Amino acid sequence: MKRFDRINSIIWLLIALFFIWQSAMIPVGGVHKPGPGFMPFWTAVILALLSLLLWIDASLRKPEEEVKFLSGAGRWSGVIWTVVPLLAYAFLVEILGFIICTLILLFFLFRYIGQEKWWVAIAGTFLVTISAHLLFKVALKVQLPYGIFRL
Numbered sequence: 001m002k003r004f005d006r007i008n009s010i011i012w013l014l015i016a017l018f019f020i021w022q023s024a025m026i027p028v029g030g031v032h033k034p035g036p037g038f039m040p041f042w043t044a045v046i047l048a049l050l051s052l053l054l055w056i057d058a059s060l061r062k063p064e065e066e067v068k069f070l071s072g073a074g075r076w077s078g079v080i081w082t083v084v085p086l087l088a089y090a091f092l093v094e095i096l097g098f099i100i101c102t103l104i105l106l107f108f109l110f111r112y113i114g115q116e117k118w119w120v121a122i123a124g125t126f127l128v129t130i131s132a133h134l135l136f137k138v139a140l141k142v143q144l145p146y147g148i149f150r151l
Contacts, residue, residue, distance in 0.1 A: 005058035012051035019044035082113055097147020098137075102129045 019040055029035030085108050093101045106128055110121035136142040 002058045002061060005054055005061075009051045009055035009058065012054070013048055016044045016048035016051060020048065078113070082109070085109070093147075094145045095147055097149055098144035099129060099133060100147060100149060101145075102132065 023037040023040035023044060026037035027035030028037040028041045030038075085105055089101055089105045096104075103125055106125040107121055110116045110124045111118070114121075116124065133144070137144050
């Protein structure tokens with residue numbers, strides 16, 4: 001696993017560096033006046049930092065600390081139970097609206113995929129949904145889908 005994480009980190013670092021290079025060719029702008037290259041540039045910078053963190057983590061990890069992701073008999077059922085609700089979210093967010101759809105999705109992910117306790121799932125669901133609403137709707141003034149309930 002260490003070897004694969006190192007290879008993945010190098011691949012993602014190269015992809016990030018390519019996008020940093022390409023997005024720097026168009027006006028990046030600043031925080032108060034972002035240009036068309038602002039989002040791709042900073043997304044690529046974050047991707048580069050995360051790939052470096054993956055490399056460091058893989059280098060420092062001991063063999064007994066290996067993560068067994070997608071291993072075992074039920075590995076693909078977990079993937080399917082994550083992807084299907086995300087696809088349903090993408091189709092239903094315009095109909096039900098951002099808040100209701102996000103509440104349902106996050107509760108499902110916290111409770112059934114993450115196997116959190118009820119109170120953690122409910123608290124996390126509301127905290128993340130309210131934070132996302134405040135960030136996108138209030139701070140960034142993004143038009144989020146209202147849906148049929150106008151929330």
